[in-house]
Amino acid sequence: MNPSVTVIGCDGRPLGPDAAAALAAARTVIGAPRHLKDAPVPDDAERVELRHLGQALDTVAAHPGPVTVLASGDPGFFGIVRALRARGITPRVIPAVSSVALAFARIGLDWDDALVLSTHGRDRQQALAAALAHPKAAILTAPGTARDLSRQLQAAGKTVYVAECLGTPQERVAEASAREPADPNVLIVLDEIVLDEQAPGERRWLAGHQGAPDGWALPEDAFAHRDSMITKAEIRALALARLAPAPGRTVWDVGAGSGSVAVECARFGAHVIAVESDLAQCERIRDNAGRHQVRPRIVHGRAPEALRTLPPADAVFVGGGDRAVLQAAVQHASPQRVVVTLAAVTRVGETAALLTALGYRAGGVQLQASRLTPLPGDQFRLAAENPVFVLWGQR
């Protein structure tokens, strides 16, 4: 059976005329206790209190007659509409203002360039990684998770606002503190630059993340580097393809050198941790990150020791280091993808074998690029780059 379902969004303001008329005519009203309490549910209507989405869906699907569902904000945005449609129900939707729109409005900030993330029923690490990498984000928090998330984001230098109980008398919007905020709440996570009124962001045509960066596998001169110690563009192209950096993914760049791989992964929206033992190189990574307007976390330390306290990663790039470094990186990060670049022929077999032994499908290629280089008279010659082995593993 496909019951007739009307979903009314609630944002704390009085219902608009369409929603008020739909609710006045309702015979069965399903919703969270707070929505049932606050909305003008007719006295003679049956009220069904819901606390979980799964339970809500079962109740809606099992109900013989038309039902009205009260939901928060815009029910088509991280709300019940998708789940209803997945059960073959096409509801009539009367939306209210989303909590995300309200939260940004309360701090007077535009948000077409924001990422919107949810930790409901999902791995929190993903939302955390995405918010760490992007200058402006909103997080729809699962109950009881806001304080811990805020703490981690603030520790990384983010400004975090908590918007609690929007549209209710308990509403509170303030910078995150040590207190556990009341649920429900939305976190607004910002880089300093976003709050700088002298630096208004660019006008956008595409909301949220902008997709692939404007060019990648950038030439070496797009990065400050020392003695040509930089992963060459052709090698970086394949490494990036195999690492698959993206918003919500964490990538370690172990032995990061100039940070060219780290910076490029961050340009794809990944949260990047660059590990480098040389302090001058760490400074160079910071400069290169600034030049490309990304914020990798830079860890000054020597692998494998420096890897022990890092959060897990989705992908690991090992551009420098021996067998022990690769083994430790894989064991600590537990990544889906690993990429290793090697100049030494003798290490190729043992590295491929190690990746296989660690549970990866191993592959690899030797790349040797010859670049077109101008000669006088509109002619070109081929200038050979050193051959490099690129090995990878995928789980």
Ligand SMILES: C[S@@+](CC[C@H](N)C(=O)[O-])C[C@H]1O[C@@H](n2cnc3c(N)ncnc32)[C@H](O)[C@@H]1O
């Ligand atoms: C399943 S999502 C629903 C989002 C909803 N569709 C919207 O547009 O706001 C639930 C999350 O929305 C946020 N939320 C909903 N109502 C809120 C409120 N009144 N104040 C603050 N956050 C709220 C919280 O992060 C909550 O965990």
